[in-house]
Amino acid sequence: MTLSPRTRQRLLSAGALVGFFLLWELACLAFGVSDLILPRPSQIANVLIDKMSLLWPHAVQTLYTTFAGFVLGVLAGIVIGVGIGSSRLAYDVTYPLLVGFSSIPKVAVVPLFVVWFGAGTVPAILTSMVISIFPVVVNVATGLASTEPELEDVLRVLGARKRDILWNVGLPRTLPYLFASLKIAITLSFVGTVLAETVASNKGIGTVMMIASGNFDVPMVFAGLFLLAAMGVALYAVSSLVEQRMTGWAQRKTDMAMA
Amino acid sequence: MTLSPRTRQRLLSAGALVGFFLLWELACLAFGVSDLILPRPSQIANVLIDKMSLLWPHAVQTLYTTFAGFVLGVLAGIVIGVGIGSSRLAYDVTYPLLVGFSSIPKVAVVPLFVVWFGAGTVPAILTSMVISIFPVVVNVATGLASTEPELEDVLRVLGARKRDILWNVGLPRTLPYLFASLKIAITLSFVGTVLAETVASNKGIGTVMMIASGNFDVPMVFAGLFLLAAMGVALYAVSSLVEQRMTGWAQRKTDMAMA
């Protein structure tokens, strides 16, 4: 039986994933790990299947909130990153402030949002946004700073305005950096949303997890974590697809190898 | 009175920072914001000065823990990033797992560490490490993937082994990406440490903040946040210095402009 290399690759990856969960299951059984600490994947799967109809609306809420926060965060990140990447003053002032702010656990900030905006979706979107800005800023600024001046010269000689150069050289050149930061930002967005939901909310995976942990229902907590992870992977896959469309030029290695 | 452009730049940046805090102070006074929600910078500074001797050991603990976690996380991130960047299988298997894991709030993971390793420094270092791996992985993998094949050809034609190419082309080419990720990783490291300290530890800024927030001593909480921010900026500055040493080649724009 012969398989195409592609199919083999896929099977292998799937196999490795399954292997990972199998290992987890067996390790838990072998070391007798209490399900209060680390439930087995099979227990988690059970909960997921049994309670899916209950969990679903929460998952949707979290996904929606995260997505909104992510999009806002990325937009803000690009704007700030471009600012930092193109003005020395902005760099000197904004970077320390941003680094400082980002070194602060967002748990400390969420209460401010909650007290100002009340429990619910707004603080969650805000947290999700705020937490995902920094990686985007850093990568966009770095990408812009490391753009080859030769590429910019192509436009500069035409008398292009700064904005033209940014738009036609800086940003396209920075796309690989941007997409790398999106992967990071997506995961942080989820963390931010759940964080805010944990602090004050009636809906969302964060709430589910808090209630479950209050009930000592650890498998349910992990079911929540699983859903989060799955949604994270889903959003990542989407952004990965877009990335492949838009930055193929930067990854022509495979193209060469095919030749 | 004439100032060198450099000095003017510095003064301007410092001025902007001072302006920021002034604005904060004034806004708090103008809108009568309760110090239970957002203390004024002057109040925070007061606490910092009065209690510095008491806060100091906690800050040192957090800094030490964070630094350890950061270094370990970055090393692990580089190794995993290189693996993902050079093997399709590793990419297909590891990336989804990593994205999934990173989408999970680390608060959910800290208790596991505490149960396995007891309260204290070990779970804090672990959390700090675990949280800072992902950005490094993503950026290193992206940097490797977007390395120009022409540069690799310089070595390939010499019969260089994969490792040679990685060491002499892949990694140096990836340095700008790596340093960008370090900035992100530093801030996350701090978040991770403080998180773990909040959940289970008897020392560190996280503990201070929990104790203070238990007393609604909000200025003290913010003093803790300030210390965190300051340490974040300090570590950032160090990595920024190293970056300038090592990736000057990628940022020769200023060099051209000076000509």
Add this chain to the structure above:
Amino acid sequence: MGNAYIQLSDVMLRYGGGTIALDHTTLGIDEGDFVALVGPSGCGKSTILKLVAGLLRPSAGAVIAGGREVGAAGTLPGGGAHASQAPRLRIGLAFQNPTMLPWLTIRDNVMIPLKIVEPFRQHFGKKKHGDYKDRVEALLAQVGLKGFGDKRPWQLSGGMLQRASLCRALVHDPELLLLDEPFGALDQFTREELWDIMQTLWMDRRPTVLLVTHDLRESAYLANRICVMSSRPGRILETREVGFARPRTLESSYAPEFATLVQQLRMRIADARRDGDATPPAAATATAASLEEVAA
């Protein structure tokens, strides 16, 4: 010092690393002229082009292009206060190393000037799939790249890239054309074809052209004047008028006067290379005065 259309007046250029590429360099080019710049490798030819294009700022002296001072010496980056009010020249520059933006197709790369430069810019949205595309395709076909518009830069050979880069320099009908060894990576035949295209274009539209080349036949075939540069720091050692009637043909390039001119230039450059950095500025000026003319 002169006051020509393009004027470098006693220019010094020190690069970031400390290298002094040009020193006391003076050069004037009249509007509509076709000037070739020849000289030993590393003498500062590309540097002169970049100065004229405004990509570099002289460390001392002044560079004027089209009546407008290009980055006065010592002005701060972005400080446009010193710049005169004359409108910016429409420049076409073919870089020595044909830098194409890797995320664009060859067609889109060639189209860049139409996207940026007025008056093309204002119609870009409307015409990029129509008129402008046709214009680019026609140009590409002329240099033998028909059908390669959809390729990416790394899918072209070195010579093909160079031709695409030439198209990009020409597409927006520039008033000032700066060409840095535009035919260096081409075989003799492709090269000669492109000479004719260049000559026709110049005779039709009369842009001011500054051509850097190592091929003395090329300089004699195309230019009205040939400036010979010294070794680094580069100064203009000598300027030769080229009086051959136009249009020049390949046959005319086998004429004895042509061969004589090329041979004389060769000798001059040999001298320049031998003297190298040693030549003091005064001596250089003296030599530059001893112009010889070759009549057609």
Add this chain to the structure above:
Amino acid sequence: MGNAYIQLSDVMLRYGGGTIALDHTTLGIDEGDFVALVGPSGCGKSTILKLVAGLLRPSAGAVIAGGREVGAAGTLPGGGAHASQAPRLRIGLAFQNPTMLPWLTIRDNVMIPLKIVEPFRQHFGKKKHGDYKDRVEALLAQVGLKGFGDKRPWQLSGGMLQRASLCRALVHDPELLLLDEPFGALDQFTREELWDIMQTLWMDRRPTVLLVTHDLRESAYLANRICVMSSRPGRILETREVGFARPRTLESSYAPEFATLVQQLRMRIADARRDGDATPPAAATATAASLEEVAA
């Protein structure tokens, strides 16, 4: 099909984009020979070099270098199972576009082969500040780059970079030298100096050399055999033996036989360009058979 030191046997190469660069291309080069490859822009010269260097894998046919099959057609990336056991050739390759690693100084760039290739590699740690550095400095001085070892690649002019790239190709005393228009960006004099350096080197050490060039005088000056290629997909149209006695000098290059050879080659390429893609493989083989010899 032959079984020479370097042997391309009925090679087809299709690039990712679908372009067929080579088709039914056959070429043999004996050990220690000096072969020049000339042909129109985009015909596949660089592609042949990359195939021989093992940077590309033929889509069909076989490439053998030093008794070792270089990436058999259709093998998977990294699948070295088909590769024969002969030790890898020590190759020096000067790319058409002198790619220098931007994070290294020129000296370190030139030193790369010493860091990677045995037997230099094993002593690299010890000698990189001693013997090896001296070796590199000497090479740089020979090509006129004395004092530029500490510069970064972007601080060099186009021609200087090309010379540094040549140094990198030579520094590890390669058995097989692949040169892709190594002198294209140089003025005539620097170029001729380097011809002599190349000739001396070849006569001393007898590496096998495959030189791609557009300068027919260069090919006649340096090579023992000149292969003329057709337009894309590139095939070898004709192989000319060059019998001039060595060492050849600039004076000898002004001899009438020399001029005749260059003229004949020129004509042959003109044909090749005219026929272009139309020439069927069979016809190409027929022409290749009609070899002419020019005696010294």
Add this chain to the structure above:
Amino acid sequence: QPVTPIKFVLDWKLQGIHAWYYLAEDKGYFAAEKLAVTIDQGDGSAAAVTKVMAGAYQAGFGDVNAIIQNAVAKPGTAPVMVYMIYNRAPFALIVKSTSPIRTLKDLEGKTLGTVAGGAASRMFPVIAGKGGVDAAKVKWTNVAPNLQEQMMLKDHVDGSAVFSVTSYMNLVAQGIDPDKDIRWFHYGDLGVELYGNGVLVSQKLVKDNPQAVAGLVRAIHKGLRDTIANPDAAIAALMKREPLLNKDLEKRRLMYTLKTVMLTPEAAAIGLGDVSDARFARSLIQVQEAFELPRVPTAAEVFDRRFLPPLAERKVAAP
């Protein structure tokens, strides 16, 4: 006799209500019992129970009601309480004194803040039932513990279900007079008979080293006794541990807790650390109903009085 190491986890970050543990440590009561006790801060009175269950700690200060739930879910592994400290569960509802909510009945249609899955909201149906209120008509919003008062003060919720001892001091710290500005509904006054936090140990420790358990209980009891006798000394011991604390605030917290949930008339009658069997049995049923447990655990599964010092030593006067 070798020294027994014991890892002990608190229910929360260091506060005045933990003073007796540090006083005991300072006075060498643990050492005298040949115990090497490490005290770690915790993050919840229920979490303390799970930490002991998970084996990370041998003992802790946590919520008996959490033990009840776990005793049903995981019989055999749940820890047991060996020394009851909060004689009354500190659950309460708070509303602003300006609020139109004057009786439990007024809560219908209103929104209350609660810690997600928190015991105070889970026990609400018990007081609702006793007050003839339709518990289904009350809406809940999940809020982090430290935001409960502020969310109410900012009118994001109409009231909050809180831990009285925590909330009282939170309000004080926020500059609110908890007695004047706030209206309290204490569950204990409304028919909830639950006990609260106490010293719990793992069943393994009970089985393997009963002397150590007895020693631990003795030492903590002495510490508590000394604290009641001299609160200032206890607070001093605490401040030595963490100088960043606000001494006056912690003292007040300690005193309020002693007064409201520890030194109750029942405690005066049965002594510190013990429970009333009849009330404890009723509380088991209340917990079972509120949390919809599949069965009512036996008292022996949850509370073990074998290690208590003699009653005479445990007698204290109600303040």
